[in-house]
Amino acid sequence: MTAVTERQQLAYIANQAADMRVNVELETEGMTLNIGPQHPATHGTLRIIVKLDGEQVVAADPVPGYMHRGYEKLAEVRTYPQVTTLVNRIDWLGSFANEVPFILAAERLMEVEAPPRAQWIRTILFELSRIGNIALFLGDMAVQLGAVTPVFYAFRDREYVLNQIEAITGGRFHPNFDRIGGLKDDIPKGWVAETKGVLTKMRAFCDELDELLVGNEIFTARTRGVGVIPPEVGLSYGLSGANLRASGIDWDHRRDSPCGLVYDKLDWKVWTHPDGDSFARYWVRLQETREAILMLEQLLDGIPSGPIMAKVPRIIKVPAGEAYVATENPLGEMGYYVVSKGDLVPFRVKIRSASFNNISIVPWVLRGVYVPDVITILASLYFILGDIDR
Amino acid sequence: MSLVPGVIKGLAVTLGEARKTVFPDGLRKPPAPSKGAVTVQYPRQKEDPTPRARGVIALHEENCTACMLCARECPDWCIYIEAHKYLAPPRREGGKPRQRNELDRFDIDFSLCMFCGICVEVCPFEALFWSPEFEYSEPRIADLLHDKGRLADWMTTVPDFEPYEAGAEVKVKKIPR
Numbered sequence: 001m002t003a004v005t006e007r008q009q010l011a012y013i014a015n016q017a018a019d020m021r022v023n024v025e026l027e028t029e030g031m032t033l034n035i036g037p038q039h040p041a042t043h044g045t046l047r048i049i050v051k052l053d054g055e056q057v058v059a060a061d062p063v064p065g066y067m068h069r070g071y072e073k074l075a076e077v078r079t080y081p082q083v084t085t086l087v088n089r090i091d092w093l094g095s096f097a098n099e100v101p102f103i104l105a106a107e108r109l110m111e112v113e114a115p116p117r118a119q120w121i122r123t124i125l126f127e128l129s130r131i132g133n134i135a136l137f138l139g140d141m142a143v144q145l146g147a148v149t150p151v152f153y154a155f156r157d158r159e160y161v162l163n164q165i166e167a168i169t170g171g172r173f174h175p176n177f178d179r180i181g182g183l184k185d186d187i188p189k190g191w192v193a194e195t196k197g198v199l200t201k202m203r204a205f206c207d208e209l210d211e212l213l214v215g216n217e218i219f220t221a222r223t224r225g226v227g228v229i230p231p232e233v234g235l236s237y238g239l240s241g242a243n244l245r246a247s248g249i250d251w252d253h254r255r256d257s258p259c260g261l262v263y264d265k266l267d268w269k270v271w272t273h274p275d276g277d278s279f280a281r282y283w284v285r286l287q288e289t290r291e292a293i294l295m296l297e298q299l300l301d302g303i304p305s306g307p308i309m310a311k312v313p314r315i316i317k318v319p320a321g322e323a324y325v326a327t328e329n330p331l332g333e334m335g336y337y338v339v340s341k342g343d344l345v346p347f348r349v350k351i352r353s354a355s356f357n358n359i360s361i362v363p364w365v366l367r368g369v370y371v372p373d374v375i376t377i378l379a380s381l382y383f384i385l386g387d388i389d390r
Numbered sequence: 391m392s393l394v395p396g397v398i399k400g401l402a403v404t405l406g407e408a409r410k411t412v413f414p415d416g417l418r419k420p421p422a423p424s425k426g427a428v429t430v431q432y433p434r435q436k437e438d439p440t441p442r443a444r445g446v447i448a449l450h451e452e453n454c455t456a457c458m459l460c461a462r463e464c465p466d467w468c469i470y471i472e473a474h475k476y477l478a479p480p481r482r483e484g485g486k487p488r489q490r491n492e493l494d495r496f497d498i499d500f501s502l503c504m505f506c507g508i509c510v511e512v513c514p515f516e517a518l519f520w521s522p523e524f525e526y527s528e529p530r531i532a533d534l535l536h537d538k539g540r541l542a543d544w545m546t547t548v549p550d551f552e553p554y555e556a557g558a559e560v561k562v563k564k565i566p567r
Contacts, residue, residue, distance in 0.1 A: 305557030
């Protein structure tokens, strides 16, 4: 028989308490607490109904839908070029990454392929939006723990990335730059050199956060062993992205199904962490940002010359058929299931956004934790409200 | 575990950042926080937007033929065009008079506009351009409907297209002035 540690015992008691809905030590009355819909710790308008027993969470129930904008329905009355401007607004922090899977799905139906230069620039912008997105998480996580400084560094350094995205696409948040068969425009002169300068700044930012937070005793105490998601539970709830990789599952769409993007031509690795706790999720995302910087350096050096647009008719009619394309967005797997009936508009678009599946684990992972840890775990799961409600 | 506690290391990072902001030229020089700060004191100082920035749409009226492509492709249909036909005098003597479209109304409702740039992209006659100008907020929402005179005024703020990076095969377009 294996020895049971004190922590395992405590976790067992907590689980039992959650199941029986009574506290084993104190006969206390339950209390229902609404976190949100408007609350600084909920990243937008997500409401979480938490049933408390003393300081312990007995049941948690996320209520999404306060920001539902009906993009799946709206896409049915918009032509294919118009849909990209809508899907920009799903995950507004890494918005270029939202367009790519939709465009790839339409390209697969039309059987066109973007020229190599367009694919490289697409991948560059994809990774830039990943850095811009995750940089904010890296600072925001500290805010949820009560440390205010890192988020200012995050906002400051993310701005450099957004400036680079704006210089090439014209929009800081809503690029609308991807087109069926290629890209809207080419890179302006001097952009590659400027971006290399930004990458140096972002690397310094990662090192700064490494010293500021990862080694910090308070941060470690608040995140280590908190909100542990075992790999099989993560898989069964349909987690994806860094949340799954932090549970030790080596799975990444960029490596496993690199359709339409040039990740297979780069030298990089997928980071995983065996622990599955809040700290692991933070650490994996920090390493991913560094890996994205490494990837961007290779990408910026090797942009092939050539056209940026394949031959595509001016009025785009997608032939009848169905296609599902998923890519590894900053938040996880994001996919579009496009059904076309050979019309100007898609017949049906199903959006599989990462955050919606990522918060489905909230009732499981919040059971038995203490109230301050609720905020930590929610922050470390990293969802964006537009991505949940779309 | 390292010998120095992580809390002290973090404080050192914060102090280093503060030093870089307050003393951007080094500790021996006088402090210059306005130089070291990355923020801009907006109404007095202004950042230069990039030439590609999508601020406001400008209309070059002579090129517009009222073909309605922009109004049709707009995702939220915020462009309103009305035009009438008239007979223009012939180009050469003895030729036939030409039928032309003249704009009566070309309005863009910027309170609805999503700044996607599809209208600028689909215009086949190069009549619409992006200007990086952004200071046109209004106290009344109805004033955000820019008529063709106001849209034509924005043409003076449209910057030239930038040259492309090496390896590009796209040609740099010119802006009609």
